[in-house]
Amino acid sequence: MSYYDHCASTPPYDEVVQTMMEVMRSQYANPSSLHRSGTEADKLIERSRSVIADQFQTRQGRWVFTSGGTESNNLALKGSAKQYRNRGNHIVTTQIEHASVYETLVQLEQEGFRVTYLPVNKTGHVDLEQVKEALTDETILVSVMHVNNEIGTVQPIEQIGRFLKEYPKILFHVDAVQSIGKLPISVEEWGIDLLSGSSHKLRGPKGVGYLYVRDGISLYPLFTGGSQEGGYRPGTQNVPGIVASAKALRMSFESMAERQKRMTALKKQLIQIIEEIPELKLNGSEPAASHIVHFSYPGMKPEVIIHMLEQHGIMASTKSACSSKDDKPSRVLLAIGASREQATGGVRISFGDEHEERDITKLGAALKHIVKQLKPLERRLT
DSSP states (O other), X not given: OEEOBTTTXXXXXXXXXXXXXXXXXXXXXXXXXXXXXXXXXXXXXHHHHHHHHHHHTOOSEEEEEESSHHHHHHHHHHHHHHHTTTTOOEEEEETTOOHHHHHHHHHHHHTTOEEEEEOOOTTSXXXXXXXXXXXXXXXXXXXXXXXXXXXXXXXXXXXXXXXXXXXXXXXXXXXOTTTXXXXXXXXXXXXXXXXXXXXXXXXXXXXXXXXXXXTTOOXXXXXXXXXXXXXXXXXXXXXXXXXXXXXXXXXXXXXXXXXXXXXXXXXXXXXXXXXXXXXXXXXXXXXXXTTEEEEEOTTSOHHHHHHHHHHTTEEOBSSOTXXXXXXXXXXXXXXXXXXXXXXXXXXXXXXXXXXXXXXXXXXXXHHHHHHHHHGGGGGGGO
């Protein structure tokens, strides 16, 4: 089978699996225990924290380990909003954020916060001028994702962050789950206060995420019951997962430049194939991440295409894995001006390290064959 769902999850590096197994066998003590085994486990966590800080070249903040990107986003948003409510109750974001951001902000609205959801243009990009215009004296937080998880749009994070440096009391959160290991990120230089990541998106283990918290920022914890992770994330840490996630991140960073170059070529190849199939409509536009291609077949249910691709030995997805089982039109595609029909028929292809030109050729041939089969049934399968 050819796996094209790397935005949802990635196959772990062999070295990462081996590291996790070794740590599980040798470091089973609770890292909060005072005896030698507990101290050794705690040292592994701190060493892993240093590895991540070194890769991002962060010296002015702390990396907090969580259970994944969703928890990192929740902690960043709820933690900062509740901690700094005395400053104001206004939050700025975009209409195309991941569900773990979007739905968290909907919850905060129910608690009395006011949220501005900025529109995006037809390519899926937010305008810096609209960010500027949205700010008020009550604004305490701006949250903008780096790479969109459906269409791959790359937002102008650097420009937004540099502008927000003029407003030191407004925190800047970036959901970087889909960009870490794929695109360079200068956390401190760009003025990012809070940055979310997830290990299993870059060939690490599931169940581990991380959140950068700049020095001087306090977060209201989501949980209580312990002092682990600086009090931000109480509970016994997942030592094997944390060590393995740091290894995966280091390996991804070491190969990032080569990966980006290779995936750019693969994406160009696939786009050329899709453009030769008139029934398929590409979604999103540059600047966009090199590992994501998103298209729609208006008038056709996407799950029909997904199942037919699987018959050809190809695994792809419809949209975010967190939302893939609902049949509502994509909120992201509607935001970029797609018709309801197009927004309901989206298919996402996301590449990984294992893919080569011949894989894209095979995928393209399968798409052409599937569309030829489905063309006569177009309207009947909606």
